[in-house]
Amino acid sequence: MIEAIGLTKSYGSKTAVYNLHFRVQPGKVTGFLGPNGAGKSTTMRMILGLDQPSAGSVTVNGHPYRSLPNAPRLVGALLDAGARHGGRSARAHLMCLAQLSGIPARRVDEVLGVVGLQEVARKRSKSFSLGMGQRLGIAAALLGDPQVLLFDEPVNGLDPEGILWVRNLMKRLASEGRTVFVSSHLMSEMALTADHLIVIGRGQLMADMPVQDFIAQNSTGFARVRVAGDDAERREKLASALAAAGGQVQPEPDGALKITGLELPRISDLAHEADIRLWELSPHHASLEEAYMRMTQGAVDFRSVQDPRTGLAAAPPHGLPPGHPGHPGHPGHPGGWGGPYAQPQPGMGAPPGAPYAPPPGYGQAPPVPPQSQPQQPAQ
Numbered sequence: 267m268i269e270a271i272g273l274t275k276s277y278g279s280k281t282a283v284y285n286l287h288f289r290v291q292p293g294k295v296t297g298f299l300g301p302n303g304a305g306k307s308t309t310m311r312m313i314l315g316l317d318q319p320s321a322g323s324v325t326v327n328g329h330p331y332r333s334l335p336n337a338p339r340l341v342g343a344l345l346d347a348g349a350r351h352g353g354r355s356a357r358a359h360l361m362c363l364a365q366l367s368g369i370p371a372r373r374v375d376e377v378l379g380v381v382g383l384q385e386v387a388r389k390r391s392k393s394f395s396l397g398m399g400q401r402l403g404i405a406a407a408l409l410g411d412p413q414v415l416l417f418d419e420p421v422n423g424l425d426p427e428g429i430l431w432v433r434n435l436m437k438r439l440a441s442e443g444r445t446v447f448v449s450s451h452l453m454s455e456m457a458l459t460a461d462h463l464i465v466i467g468r469g470q471l472m473a474d475m476p477v478q479d480f481i482a483q484n485s486t487g488f489a490r491v492r493v494a495g496d497d498a499e500r501r502e503k504l505a506s507a508l509a510a511a512g513g514q515v516q517p518e519p520d521g522a523l524k525i526t527g528l529e530l531p532r533i534s535d536l537a538h539e540a541d542i543r544l545w546e547l548s549p550h551h552a553s554l555e556e557a558y559m560r561m562t563q564g565a566v567d568f569r570s571v572q573d574p575r576t577g578l579a580a581a582p583p584h585g586l587p588p589g590h591p592g593h594p595g596h597p598g599h600p601g602g603w604g605g606p607y608a609q610p611q612p613g614m615g616a617p618p619g620a621p622y623a624p625p626p627g628y629g630q631a632p633p634v635p636p637q638s639q640p641q642q643p644a645q
């Protein structure tokens with residue numbers, strides 16, 4: 267298990283991570299999410315003893331990494347797949363790591379097989395593609411057959427087959443009772459891989475919960491309804507009835523209606539009362555990406571603007587302009603930001619969609635409690 271208690275890291279006047287409390291449990295894949303610059307890598311570096319906390323602590327199985335007996339055999343990590351000597355072969359690179367940690371040479375060949383690099387094991391790694399480098403980094407993480415694994419963006423650069431392989435690898439490692447902590451910006455992938463999520467924004471904890479709960483609490487489900495024969499007149503009649511009953515109705519490109527704010531049985535009753543036969547009435551759940559966008563949109567540091575030369579506007583994450591009834595910021599949107607579904611999680615920083623309110627002292631060096639370790643220079 268990994269446990270962070272009041273974990274804080276400042277680089278000079280910049281607070282990268284502030285007062286994080288979380289536990290990463292064994293037997294699960296825990297996704298670690300957050301916008302660019304949120305503090306994920308900084309947190310992972312502190313877990314691995316590469317950076318010292320400015321305040322608070324983080325332990326692996328109850329010990330700070332640097333105090334762990336035989337750390338390389340207990341903890342494996344992929345932080346930066348490019349961090350290797352390009353003049354060495356993949357096998358030589360892993361042999362060096364194995365020798366430093368007292369791991370037998372036969373394990374090197376085992377992990378080369380696991381990541382599918384046997385054929386190129388004797389090639390210099392500087393000729394490796396991004397994806398091959400990722401595989402080599404994953405091999406290094408697996409070398410000590412560790413109980414605790416950290417992966418920072420493991421699928422970066424992998425082809426679809428490689429992504430599927432990483433997904434299955436993570437799940438298998440977790441099913442063996444290991445602690446698997448993985449950061450990614452690929453929400454669709456995280457939705458398929460992770461059991462649990464820890465989300466941070468601007469260095470603060472925003473959510474710590476099962477994936478399904480995260481989606482349910484940060485998104486709005488909707489219904490799709492389609493009238494028999496796709497009859498335009500009946501569709502209009504149904505849309506009016508649903509809107510009169512308090513539903514938000516949006517036409518879909520295929521002629522269906524997207525309804526929020528009404529339960530399925532109510533939609534069915536309203537259609538029946540209006541004497542309209544339906545060909546479709548189906549429930550839909552928001553994706554992890556939608557839920558994540560909604561939760562973190564107030565904590566994003568880097569936003570694109572319109573390029574005056576191309577005329578391409580940066581689309582908002584939900585694809586609808588402000589003022590549109592379907593825009594989550596619209597007052598009429600039932601699950602909109604600030605609406606009934608957008609409840610803040612207890613103790614989890616800014617509510618979804620709320621203007622980001624930095625913690626006291628954010629952006630300045632926070633006071634270091636007397637019992638904490640002294641602040642280290644930026645690394």
Ligand SMILES: Nc1ncnc2c1ncn2[C@@H]1O[C@H](COP(=O)(O)OP(=O)(O)OP(=O)(O)O)[C@@H](O)[C@H]1O
Binds near residue numbers: 645
């Ligand atoms: N060595 C350092 N010195 C100064 N500032 C740093 C240092 N390392 C990280 N930071 C700052 O701390 C903040 C968090 O960075 P970090 O790399 O942890 O974010 P991240 O969530 O991993 O981002 P990304 O998703 O882009 O990889 C950023 O503002 C970054 O500029």
